[in-house]
Amino acid sequence: MSIDAPTKVIPQARQITTKPRVSDQIFRGIVTAFSFSALVILALIALFLFQQGFSALKEQGFSFITSFEWNVFIDESGKEVANFGLQAMLVGTVVISFIALLIAVPLAVLTALFLTFYAPEGVKKLLITVIDLMAAFPSILYGLWGYFVLMPMAEYWAQLIHKWLGWIYIFDVPEPIFSRSPFIAGIVLSVMIIPIITSISREVFSQTPLERVQAAYALGATKWGMIRAVVLPFGANGVVGGSMLALGRAFGETVAVFSVLNIVYRTNFQVLYTQGGNVASMIVQKFGEAGKTEVSALIAAGLVLFVLTLFVNFIANAIVNKTVKSGR
Known part of the structure; x- marks a missing residue:
């Protein structure tokens, strides 16, 4: 009795298509x-x-x-x-925001590098939670903290800066009054935007290609040498993007600046002196008592601030596309 060999069943060819489900x-x-x-x-x-x-x-x-x-x-x-002219407050906006970035960017980048490459796991988780929580704080809390806690210390710092660098115009003051100045407002804004820049920078640094990191170590680089040659060039795009995002918040910040700055409608490049303002704080100060004509001007000021923020972001993207180099 013979047993027939099993018949091979050839499956039907599957149709390959690029049409999404x-x-x-x-x-x-x-x-x-x-x-x-x-x-x-x-x-x-x-x-x-x-x-x-x-x-x-x-x-x-x-x-x-x-x-x-x-x-x-x-x-x-x-x-x-x-007569409505916005130039004085535009200057104040740029000055205060520049002070904030000058303080915040180095601290934020160093913090991001520490969290990514140096911090122990337990400390890293704790600090990341704290930084993310700081980014969610309402600005009024920063304003109150700046007024009651930071301002007395910042006044002393301003006096020291004036004592040693007062021969420079921006650090000179016509009168020895150092409270509620653009310098203090810039410090408060820097504390507000450090969590934003830190979070974005840390995410970018953590995505550095592992093969580039290992190649740097294989060539004998130290950890700092690897960071300088690989991580920083690779993450420069993210740092610039985070800084621009933080700059947008600094441009539009209202309550925190209003709490620690003596709002005076006058151009002030002397950052330690107690007068100045930015566009957003001026809108808050004048809106409650403004008539119909002035309300229209204040809304137009908001439009200028809106366009300025978009313009800064476009310029930042152009700079990034032309100058940022890939990690080697």
């Missing part, structure tokens, strides 16, 4: 919709600011950005006369 199409549609919603929201904000502030921009023209006066008064004929 329905679930992938749905997910892609949801992600795309949320991505475009952010652009739509930004466009609606810009449209609202332009619509509400157009009358002030039309009346003042280009002098709204270049003029150093901001006043509304009634002339002898009973007609309201308004």
